[in-house]
Amino acid sequence: MLREKKTGINFLVVLLLFFFPFILFSQKRLNESSLKIEVNKEKIKYKEEINFDKAQKFFFEKEWDSTLVYSMKQLTKNNALELNDYCHYFRAVSFLRKKLFKEAKNEFRLVSKKFAFYHNVSFFLGEIALEQNEFKLALGYFNFIEKLPESTYDFKKSDVLQNIGLCYLHLNEFSKAEDYLIENSELHEAQKDTLLLAESYLILANLYYVQYNDNKAIPYFEKAYALSKKIKSFEIKRMAAKNMAAVEENRKNFQAALVYRKEYEIWKDSLNDQNKVWAIADLEKKFAVKQKQKQVDILQAENKVKAAERNGFLASSVLLFILFGTGVYFYRQKIKNNKIILAQKNELDELNATKDKLFSIVSHDLRSSVNALKTSNGKLLENLESKNFSELDVLLHNNSTIANGAYNLLDNLLNWALLQTKQAYFYQESLHLASIVQHVEYNYKPLMLNKNIDFKNDVNTSDYVYADMDSLKIVIRNFLDNAIKFSNENGSISIYSRPSSEEFCYLVIEDSGLGMSKATKEELLKETVLLSKKKNDDIIGTGLGMQLCKSMINKNGGKLEIESEENVGTKIIIALPKFKNNG
Incomplete structure (x- = not known):
């Protein structure tokens, strides 16, 4: 025992x-508010230091590679000690977030003890020591922090x-x-x-x-x-x-242990299911096609049985009447059956065409993205050898944009597949709408800056909706991404609230972009449409984003409306159930 x-x-x-x-x-x-306040003071004090300004900007945006590039540029100059401390701190945290513990430790040790946030340095060094099984060393760092007043450090x-x-x-x-x-x-x-x-x-x-x-x-x-x-x-x-x-x-108690083991495997598989999404989607599509074909076969068999029964009944009547009635019946039945079969065949053809087009477009978009990334990486290596830092910055941003586009495509595909196979986690709760919008907006600011888009956020801070947080973020993210994609340089995008009703809160995403025709708008709102047809063929899209958004809005008990004019812009109006118990 x-x-x-x-x-x-x-x-x-x-x-x-x-x-x-x-x-x-x-x-x-870690609470970055106090750090951000002090960094802003340094930015104003050393406003001529462009590299420091860019390094701190990318640091708070969690763009770790760009942070490393510009902080190193700043360190190559003769700087004040306080700027050096901030740059070493930025680099150390960036390495830590990238799981490069040795490099992070080296950078933390270059930060002087006069640094205003040296307690953060001690905390991070303690965690690195704990990660590397240096427990006594880690304990020394954490005991030092424990002795400090709780109000002096930025973590819990x-x-x-x-x-x-x-x-x-x-x-x-x-x-x-x-x-x-x-x-x-x-x-x-x-x-x-x-x-x-x-x-x-x-x-x-x-x-x-x-x-x-x-x-x-x-x-x-x-x-x-x-x-x-x-x-x-x-x-x-x-x-x-x-x-x-x-x-x-x-x-x-091996029977109970087996139940827990199976549950463990389920959760383990949930973390790895992304590799199975394509196979699941393909199998689901093939299964749907087979089911439709079975329904067609059954319907044809039933129609033949009914025709035989009616013919037998009519045979007992006057021969002339039977001949006349049978002729009329068969003619009409043939037309009816042909219409049913044709309609179902068209539906099956549309499903197959949709599947083929989906795979074709997704593979084309992914191949284009990977090829562009491959080409850009080649240039990146060339400029890295020549130490052309300005070109490196452009290429890194270009790589980030390409990777984000491919990631958004795969993310929509994954969420659509999870929704279709009913594997998506869904939990409705009270959500502060303005906070959700602000969180999504933060991730898209760099894209709007690249196109010099004027952005305004006037969401009512008193609005609380009853929805699933993850699906709501996916909906807002897709519509904001479309607004940026279809907006011209120097355009404008606004997110604001319309007056709410007793049942719904209304969120409006408005852009000054290409707009769309009435026919396109009606087609996008159809429940059966999977692939969206764009007016501009140069702008390729799978339409998964729109289909995903419609499904998730419906699942949350909401509604979707579109107001748009060609060459004027588009308004996306999302109606979400109001949370009624908010005190």
């Missing part, structure tokens, strides 16, 4: 070591407590680890943060389990598993199920 228990413990220790880096590097909650106290607890756990100082991890868990309970609370319960459970304290460990495993049902994180769901499987195996 002891050997069996040890086997389970060894398994959980390995599991714990695998799980800790996820906790550390997925939950960074629970982050520091959790990291210290992890250090003591790895050092086998279980009593100290327990004190810190329990305090961390109590903070999360007070904050009612379900995701972080589930994480803290998993750590506490493993702490007790490696000490053979099942009476304390198993309730925490069960709490973590129960909370995992309420969150969207596949990783937490997967780890909670895997831990419960190990617990049941040690209890010799």
Whole structure:
């Protein structure tokens, strides 16, 4: 029995070591507001330093490669020490986000201790040490931060407590680890943060389990598993199920362990299903075609049976009347059957043509993007050898634009396939509409700057809608992306609220772009249309974005309207159910 228990413990220790880096590097909650304020002061003070201005801009936009390029340009000049500190800090964080820990550590060590945000440096160095299993070194950094007043640092106290607890756990100082991890868990309970609370319960459970304290460990495993049902994180769901499987195996309850193992595999597969989307979509399409063909065959068979029954009945009547009636009947039946068969054949042909066109356009767009990226990378290598930094900047931005376009295409395809196969996670809740729009807008500002588009956001801050957050973001992102795509240089885009009704809030996305004809608008709003026909053939699109948006708006209980004139612009009006219980 002891050997069996040890086997389970060894398994959980390995599991714990695998799980800790996820906790550390997925939950960074640094508050950038104070850092941004100080950086703006430096930007004004050193307004002639263009490279510093660009480096800080890309840093806060999380464009890590561009941050590395411009911060290095700034460091090659003779700068004030304070600017050097900011540049080394920008570079260190960029390397850290790219999982280049050695380079990040080197840059952090170049930041002077006079740097206003040196406590952030200590925190990051502690996490790198923890990631590299240097637990005593990590503990020194976190103990230094623990002694500081909570108001002086930019991260949550629970982050520091959790990291210290992890250090003591790895050092086998279980009593100290327990004190810190329990305090961390109590903070999360007070904050009612379900995701972080589930994480803290998993750590506490493993702490007790490696000490053979099942009476304390198993309730925490069960709490973590129960909370995992309420969150969207596949990783937490997967780890909670895997831990419960190990617990049941040690209890010799293999039937329950098998159930948890199967659940673990489901969540594991959910993280890897992206590679199966194309195959699933193709199989679903083929299945639909076969089902339609079966319906046609059944309908033809039923029609023949009915014709035979009627002919038998008419045979008992006067021969002349039978001949006349049979002739009329067969003629009309033939026309009717031909119309039904023709309509169904056209529908099947349209489905097949849609599928073929979808694959053709998607493969064409992806091939074009990859080819453009390949060509651009060749130029990038040439300019890297010649150290032509200005051209490198242009090429990096070009690569980013190409990659974003290909990513948006694949993202829409994935979401459409998940929606068609009913695998998409969907949970409606109260959402602050202005915050959702602001979050999406932030990701598209660089694209609007490239086309010099004047953008305005006048969404009513008092509007709360009842919708699924992920699907709402996909809808807003697609329509904003279209507005940018079809807008000319120096155009304008506005997102604002129309007066809401008793049932709905109205969000309007208006652009001054190409617009569309009435026929095109009506075709786009048809439920059966998959591929959208654009007026300009040079602008190729699969139409998946529009189909995806219509499906997701309908699923949220909303409505979609389009107002547009050619060469004037387009208004997309999205009606979303109002959240009525907001106090």
